[in-house]
Structure formats: C-alpha cells, structure tokens
Amino acid sequence: MSSGLAIETQNLTKTFKSRDSEVRNSLFSRNKREVVTAVDHLNLEIRRGELFGLLGPNGAGKTTLVKILCTLFPPDEGRAFVNGFDVARQQMDVRRSIGALFSVGERGAFWRLSGYRNLEFFSAIYNVPRSKRHERIIKVLDLVGLKDKAFDRYQRYSGGMKRRLAFARVLLPDTPILLLDEPTVGLDVKSSRTLREFIRNDLSRKAGKTVLYTTHYVEEASQICDRIGILNRGRLVACDTPESIRGIVKKGEVVEIRVKSILEAQVEALRTIEGVVDVVSELQDSVVGQWRLRLHIENIGSLPLVLDFLLREKIRLIDLKREEPTLEDAFVELTGTGLEK
C-alpha cells in the first residue's frame, strides 16, 4: 500500500447469505437462503487528507464497505488497508486509526446517562488519555453544539441532538481517518448544512483528516467532496471529481420541458422516440396539472422529434430549456437508478 493512501481496497469482496422472505422464515417452513454479493471485487484508493464521497442507492454496498473498513465484517476475498493496516490482520491498529459513525449510531449510546457521561465512557474505551478526557469531551460537545446540554440525560435529547452526540463520539479519539455512514440522516436542513460545513471546513480543510462520507444525497456529495465514487451492486462504476463525473453525460444533452397534462403512457411513448435516452417526469402542480419532464437525449437533433410528438398528442408546452447535466444525471446513466435529492 502506498504511504500516500489512507484507505485502499484490492479486489475486495463480501457476500452474505440472506433469508429470502418473512414467510419462509416462519415456524413451519424451512429457510431458503440466497447469496447476495454486497461488495464485488472493489478496488478503491482514497488519499490522505481527502474528503471522499461514496454515493449509491440502497443495497449498493456502502454500509458493508464501511463495516469492512472498520473491522466489523471480515472480507471474503481481497484485501483492505486503513492507515496502512490490513483490516483482517491488524484490527487493533485499524481501530486506533479510525472514528466510525454508522447510520444508526445514536442507538449505541446509553439512554439513562447524560451526553457528557456517555462521552466519558467512550473516551475511556477509545483510549483518550485520562488527563485530556474532560478537555476533549467539552471540546467535541462544543464543536457539535451540545455544550449547553452536556449534563442533560441522553433520553431527553431530540433526534438531531442524538445524531450530533453520535458524531461527537466519533471525534473524541482525534483519529486521522473518519468513516461516516450517512452522517446527515435524521437531521433537519439547517443542522445537516452545519454538519456538512463542519466536515468540509474544520475536519477536512483545517484538521487534514481523511473522510469517507457515504450518502444517498447527490447534492451533499457534490457540494463538499473532493472526489466521488459511485457504487452500484457492490461495484465502483465511477470515481472522479464531481465535475468530471458530470462530464460523463456531456456526450448527450439534457432538456427540461414543462407541459400541462401528460399521461403516464405518453411519458412511456416519449422514451421510445429515437435519440431519447431517458425521461424523468415529475408532477409540479397537481391543481393545474403541470408536469416537469427532464429528457436526456443523445443530441439536440432529437429535439424536433420530441416536439412533434407533443404536438401530435396535443400536449400543451409551457416552457423548454437546455440544462447542464447534473451529478444525478450521471448517476442515472451509470446505474440506471435514481437517487434521493
């Protein structure tokens, strides 16, 4: 592993045997198991100090990858290195190098203790020196905006406060690498933005930490990450800067059309027009029946065919504009699946 890399995976593979249904798992039936490949021969390199976003739909393998990197799941094939340590052979060294936040990280806290006492316990198990514990706890509580609520019981915290305390716990040991699995889940818009800015400005830019940031949200990743990897069915289908990934779809054109009243069958028919790669439809105003159609077409020459179709079908055109492809367009093209905004 190169010394310039904080995280590296080489042909990393992880499969699970899963029960195929609730019915088969019931009392009088036998479990049938199927093999699911969560991470499929993944090769990934994340440089030291980099803020790397991992995007992917549900079941893409993002959480599995994070859990392999933090030594919770052993890989079936291939190798993974974190801070130069092998996740399968040097587990304690890996754990000393990372702070890991899971998408349900707030459940790991102790509900009858205060935020401070929770962090006091975790600072001990994360080997924070005894003489620095109090100072460190107060510092991270201040960073996540919970200093004033330090001695309130955890069970009285709101969902957002619980999430912030989980994040404070990750920051406690001051490790060089942070693995953040959907850190903004459950946060309101303002808290989410504050947290993203904190990750970008304080953790990445000022403190120089390496951050692996998994998310469903395209805009989140494009706003703060240096590079983005798109994971689909356990495979890395793209890995580059947000700008370069957007460029993947620049070989085509994106046109946004607003129309009044269009049927689902007509949207389907639009997709069959020569040169139309994909159509995403969205009802914008249900009272007046206004729809927004986002068409990904091979070239601008396909547009007259689209307009002919609208005329023929007597669909009233309200507005039409050409657009720059977004990261979501790239994602759709790469995976054939939409993401949450």
Added chain:
Amino acid sequence: MWQEIEKVYYFIKRDMTSFSTYKTNMALMVLGALFGAISYAYLGDNATMQSVLQLYHISFKDYLIIGVAFSTYIGQALTLVQATATPWQLEEVLVSPTSLGTFIIGSSAWGFIWSTIVVVIYLAVGSLAFGVVLSINLVGTALVLALGISTLVGFSMIGAGILIVVKQGDPVTWLMGILTSVFGNVLFPPQVMPYPLRVISFFVPQYYFFTCIRLMMTGQAVQAILPDLLILALMCAIIMPLGYIVYSTCLKKARKNGTLSWF
C-alpha cells in the same frame, strides 16, 4: 361489528406470525412453565423440610434465605454476557481499540458489585430480623463464589454466543435457569426427588455451588466440602474455556454473515 372482529384477527395474525419466527423462544417458554410447576411442587412438600434438616442441620428458613440470597449471583453470572450482546452497543465497542475480554469484564463488573450488595441485604435482614444463624468461613466462601461464578459465566458465554446467532431465545441460559430451579439445590435439596431425577443434579454445577456455599455460611471447614469443591473446579476448568471458544466463534460467524446488529 364483523369488521372490528376481523381487525382483532389481523392483530393476532400479525403477532403470531412475528412470534412464530422466534422458534427457540417459543419452545423455551412452553417448557419453562412445565419445569416451574415441578419446582414449586417440591418447595411446598413436607419431606423437603425434613431432608434439609438431615443434610445441613439447619432450619428450612436458613436454607432458603442462604439459597435465595446467593442465587442472585447465579442469575447475574448466567446473564451477564448476554447483557453485553445488545447489538448496537456491541458494534460500537467492537470498532474501538478495546479487547473482547475487557469488554466482557467491564460490562459485567457493576452487576457483580450490585449482586454483592443484594446478598449482604438478604443475609443481614435474614440474620437480624429472622434469626438466620450465620457463621461465615470467608476464605471458603470466596473460593466457592469464584469457582461457581466462573463456571456459570462460561455457560453465559455459550448462551450469549447462541443468542448472537439465533437472535432471540437463548436455550443455554434457559436450560441453566431451569436446572438451577429444579436441580440446583436452591429451593429444595435434589435428594427429595426420585433417583433418576436426582442423578441429573450431579451434572449441574449449581448443585455443588449451593451445597458448598451453605456449608461455608454455616461455619464448616473447607475440608468438609473438598470433594464437591473439586468437582466444581473441574467443571470450571472445562466450561470457562469452552464458553470463550463458543462466544468468539459465534461472534465471528455473526460478523462474517453481517448479522451482528440484527435483532
């Protein structure tokens, strides 16, 4: 009216379907009721009181209070590792630079401190308010406690390992709980049971634990319990390492299958 009845039917169907997926737990609950009936039947039998007097030369009241007091340790030891198997907390600790051994000992320490307080309360109230006669052999008591608790912690590790894999209804802890109540010499001496049942108690560590601890609490010398103490030590030497192996193996399996946080 029928619509409301149909709704109730779907409530029952929902809960029954969910409950039936926890097969082990369901079987354990049914068998638990059966064994509960057996132990309470013997507890209320006159022959039990006579047998206590013959075997231990103490009153049935003293026998019961000492037994019930120290059974708090047994309950604690049997469930302590399961208590640490809470999936989210297990994940949080397993990604920290803390060893599994420290995790288990740390998670259980308070439980034992609290059990000690409870035992002291039981014995103090028994002695001061109800005239329970105590003459404690401290060294012998400490020795019996160490061996007995270590053995049951071994079973607890086996149970916790199974719990991590099957997710609900740990048969080992259940079995040991049943064995404690029926064959463990807590509420009645196994000698009052028919011979085929009595033999089972010879394979149950709790039997030796409670036999030894009662004698140590009533002023007997360690020599008086040496044969039983040696059997308990042998059981401890087998069960403790076995428990650790089973727990580690099951934890490894859950990590491999990605089911550590599934409950």
